[in-house]
Amino acid sequence: MAWNEPGNKGKDPWGNKSGNDKGPPDLDEVFRNISKRFGGGKGNGSGPSFSSFSLVIVLGIAVAVWGLSGFYTVKEAExxxxxxxxxxxxxxxxxxxxxxxxxDEVFPVNVNTVRSIPASGSMLTADENVVLVELDVQYRVVDAYNFLFSAVDANASLREATDSALRYVVGHNKMDDILTTGRDQIRRDTWAEVERIIEPYKLGIQIEDVNFLPARPPEEVKDAFDDAISAQEDEQRFIREAEAYARAIEPKARGQVQRMEQQANAYKEREILEAKGKIARFELLLPQYKAAPEVTRERLYLDSMQEVMKGTSKVLVDSKSSNNMMYLPLDKLMQNSQSDSKPRKVSSNSSLNSSSNTVSKNSMPTDSRPSRGERQGRN
Structure with missing residues (x-):
């Protein structure tokens, strides 16, 4: 009861009357009363002092133990x-x-160690095949508080997100790509899908790498898929061989193209020059033709006939005076002339051949060229 309350009647808080105010009780008396309640304090006057000293020691030891129990160590990687x-x-x-x-409570979390979570299982591909896939996700804790308290179990959440992402990516790819050429793309797609799934949960982790282990078909059809993989490897080998052959042939083809272009340009230049030469020749011939048409025409005819006869071995001459056609075997005549120019032994056969050649020569006309009148008539 407070002093200023009505009805206190001059009593102090320790139960003394206002007339006998002796101040607060002594600590020895307080400890003596406490010791009596717990069965102690009976004896000489030194008992209460010893009990109070013991209690102080006990309290001091308790405080020291409590203070020392608060020290702890956080490791370098935590x-x-x-x-x-x-x-x-x-x-x-x-x-x-x-x-x-x-x-206070302190929960240490390792933030430097790279942790790993595997994921595997039989999954259905886009072309309705079953394939055994194994994946390993490596991650590190970047936010210790979110890692501990954002989810019930961050590791389990990441494992479920990885399994879901892997099934999604495998389900949108064909089996041939999963087994052979598309493995790196599947790994990157799975990585991006896992990050997308765990982002709203704020798990406090960062994915360092995703290892897509070699996938394999079910054991029941493994042999058939091994043959298919061998065929694909042969296909790649043939493609590389074809590319090597193309690289070897292409320079030669380019060289041939350049050579043909140069030959075409040279032919073009030659034809142009020859045409210009013919034009110049006819321009020079025109004044002469105007001055002496007959002589010029005769000379042109002779030049043309010489040019035509140079490439033939037989000549047929039509004579207007008779119905006979003269035949000039020029090839035989040339062969005989060449054989006559070489020295040879005299024999019966050679004498016969020479006599026959003489007869044939004598039987031929001396001048097989048409007369001037005939040429003019033809012109």
Missing amino acids: KGVELRFGKYVGEVEPGLQWKATFI
Whole structure:
């Protein structure tokens, strides 16, 4: 009861009357009363002093033990998450730290170690085939508080997200791509899909790498798929051989093209020059033709006939005076002339051949060229 309350009647808080105010009770008396209640304090006058001293020692030891129990160590690769009465206070850096026991809690989390979560299973591909796929996700903790308290179990959440992402990506790809050429693309697509799934959950982790292990078909059809893979490898080998052959042939073809272009240009230039030469020749011939048409016409005819007869071995001459056609075997005549120019032994056969050649020569007309009148008539 407070002093200023009505009805206190002059009593102090310790039960004394206002007339006998002796002040607060002595500590020895207080400890003596406590010791009596717990069955102690009977004896000489030194008992209460000893009991109070013992209690102080006990309290001091308790305080010291409580204070020493608050020291703890956070390892170099860890960060501590400190909670005070269950409320987040902050992160604790590595080293020797102190906390208030029964008040603060610290949960150390390794933030430097790269952790790994595997995922595997039989999955259905886009072309309705079943394939056995294995995946390994490597990650690291970047936010210790979110890793501990954002989800019930961050590792389990990441494992489920990886399995879901892997099934999604495999289900949108064909089996040939999964087994052979498309493995790297599937790995990158799975990585992106896992990050997309876990982003809203804020798990406090960062994915470092995704290892897509070699996929394989079910054991029941493994032999058939091995043959298919061998065929694909042969296909790639043939493609590389064809590319090598193309690289070897292409320079030669380009060289041939350039040579043909140069030959065509040379032919073009030659024809142009020859045409210009013919034009110049006819321009020079025109004044002469105007001055002496008959002589010029005769000369042109002779030049033309010489040019025509130069490439033939037989000549047929039609004579207007008779119905006979003269035949001039020029090839035989040339062969005989060449054989006559070479020395040879005299024999019966050679004498016969020479006599026959003489007869044939004598039987031929001396001048097989048409007369001037005939040429003019033809012109």
